[in-house]
Amino acid sequence: MGGKNKSVLRFSMMLLLSLGLVLSACSGGNNQGAAKNDNNGQAAGDNVANGVEPFEISVFIGQPDQQPTPDNKIYKLIREKTGASFKFEFLAGDIDQKLGVMIAGGDYPDMMTANQKLTAAGAFIPLEDLIEEHAPNLKKHYEKYWNMMKDPNDGHIYNLPNYGVTNADVTSSWYSGPAFWIQKDVLAEAGYPEVKTLDQYFDLIKQYKEKYPTIDGTPTIGFEILNYDWKNWGLFNAPQHLIGHPNDGGVVVKDGKAEIFADKDYAKRYYQKLNEMNALGIIDKEAFTQNFDQYMAKISSGAVLGMFDQHWNFQSAEDALITQKKDERTYVGLPLVFDEGIRDHYKDRPALNLNNGFGITVNASEEQAIRIIKLLDTLIQEDWQKILSWGIEGEDYIVKDGRFMKTQEQRDQFTDATWKLANKADSFHGQAPKMEGLFSDGNATDAAAQPEEMVAALREYDKNFLAQYGFNSYVDFFSPAPENDIAYPAWSVDLVDGSEAKIVNTKQNELSTKFLPKAILAKPEEFDSVWDEYVSEIRKLNIKAYEDRINEVLQWRRDTWSVK
Amino acid sequence: MEETFVKDSAVRKPKTNKKITWAVLKEQRQLIYMSVPLMAYIILFAYVPIWGWTMAFQDYKPARDFSEQTWVGFKHFEFLFKDESFLQVLRNTLAMSVINMILGFTTAIILALLLNEIKKVVWKRTVQTISYLPHFLSWIIVTGIVATSLASDGIINDILMKLHLIKEPIQWLSEGKYFWGIVGASHVWKEVGWNTIIYLAAMASIDPALYEAADMDGASRYRKMFHVTLPGIKPTIIILLIMQVGHILEAGFEVQYLLGNGLVVDWSQTIDIFVLKYGLAQGNYSLATAAGIFKTVVSVTLLLIANGVAKRLGEERLL
Known part of the structure; x- marks a missing residue:
């Protein structure tokens, strides 16, 4: 009898143990949730004394960045004044993968940067009622843009665009967009000529490369092309600009109708030119096998004479050149066209940065959502905007006769990444709603757009360089931007994941990635046959589905956005 | 150990046939x-x-x-099988998989045989350690090393130029015909040492009496390798082969994704990359699942066939 009891006991013990194992595996998620809550509680304990109720907002930022230091002075100020503290998670690795996992688990923080995948998965809550009810300042901020912010699929507002809400025509000294870039020394060597067309551009590069086959010991690279992963514009986008159109992504909008340009004759003209240049050895042999890091390394070496790219994309490589004191190896953006008669349209008026900026997720409780929207409402006010953009008066900038300025030391600090982690709230401010243009006292919202700062920040080399052209800044190389078409830009149209339009677009990009390098690297006499094959492959696709989707959304924008 | 294991199971066989009561x-x-x-x-x-x-x-x-x-x-299966590039993608996957398998097996077995012949323990250990260390590198690093060595100013081109085998640097990564070979070679470099471990273990369990008997008969070193060592590890080889056949549609993903580019896409795109582009990257999880089912069904079928063949030939089996 006793023996049997023992074995029963043993049995039940074993069962319990195995059950425990299984259960502990299952309940991992719950424990985590509990731990998180604890954390919140702790943060909440910080400063009840101030009269503001402390709370923590978990935030996901869809791009790689660094955590601010724990005692960052701006975040500290926000915590003291509003009670809000942030818990940031930054992207590590691939955004699609990360979001895929988040969506599959429904595991969102309180606030996330916008993404069409998230909106489609129903991760965001509609914001229009919240704003109407709790955020009068935000409402005022976005008033003119209210209809534009609505999702074309269901008419709700899910995200608060971070850029593009301007109250004055800002003339920043820094052009971040696409252009044909050329090393300053190439222009200096040729006696500061005016460069308008593609042919002139390549002639200059050819001459310079012949004269200087190596730069600081590295073989000179005439023209560099980046086509890596999603950074494909270096290869794809130039033709639309050469015929005087602004950046619409994969299409050209002519008389209100969008059509692809990849298979058009003007595209052929551009790639044929590249093909000729390749035969002359101007184009980097490794252009099409390199990854982004290799591309940046080449630019940082100072041996690359030119490329087609967007400024922000290679900015850090240019910064490296400045740090090395190679000012003559930094770049000027040129708005090239095919023929002199065409007016360049590279520089555009800032459009509302749709599908960007913060949204509040379904995981945030109703209270939390209200707290967040109230916080954003507070921070959009001018005094906070000054703090977020310029910093603290006296510490980060000085005021002379009502004008904001910086000392050289303050200017240097603003380019120091380590200093910024402790003294700027850039990871938040970059994504949050913000004022752009001028404050009510006439100062620019962005230091780079403050005229006094623009002049003061120029280095000696650049002052002399610009004087040769009689320009005030490098932006003057571009024609002033005309008024945007109401539906501009077409590149921000959501093609809808998994739809035919999206699949056709993916396939077309795949064809371009395959055939354009082939065409450029082909022997000049074989160019035509490769091009014809490329065009016939493209025509096999249902391009119409892609164009129709874009035109449909453009039309919707014209109908909805025109009403102001 | 291998021998005794086989004997044991032969003895125990009738016992397992006993009815379960x-x-x-x-x-x-x-x-x-x-x-x-x-x-x-x-x-x-x-x-x-x-x-x-x-x-x-x-x-x-x-x-x-x-x-x-x-x-x-079956919409998603249709999309998958009807897509023009699917056959090409399948071809690439199978080709690279078979290349990897053949290269992987032969190099690992040869290296194991050679290592087994080394009498100096220190020397043997050193070679073994050096050859299996790359296994612990992730593919992102390995592809970086491969891309750098194959660049126009990389070590491979440098050596070939110094030896006057080529007149100007070869653009290895922009020629489709080299791609499969590059992938195969990178696999060998990364995995060969690691793969020898299991064969060395199998060799260690071969009864030394067999070698002594062969010595008595006057067998040379090569004879012993062919007639004692190789048959001794045959069961291991076959089990591993059967398992490998099940993975034939998994030619890898990282290598092709990281080394591939527009110029070689006709040779580099595998099923996994295709699924990533048209499935996961587009939020089309259904397509990704359909491709997963396809791969599983093929794997299980091949595994059963290989197992059946092994059974016919009277060899060691998995199931």
């Missing part, structure tokens, strides 16, 4: 209890997820209930 179950109840957690683990993590296969027959949207999904039948 309640009495037997009761007698072995501790064993059964002990297997409960493992069974639970397998059911939870291997069988329950099969439920997810239903996604392949729906237009699956995340964050929606099962009842709210739309059923679409």
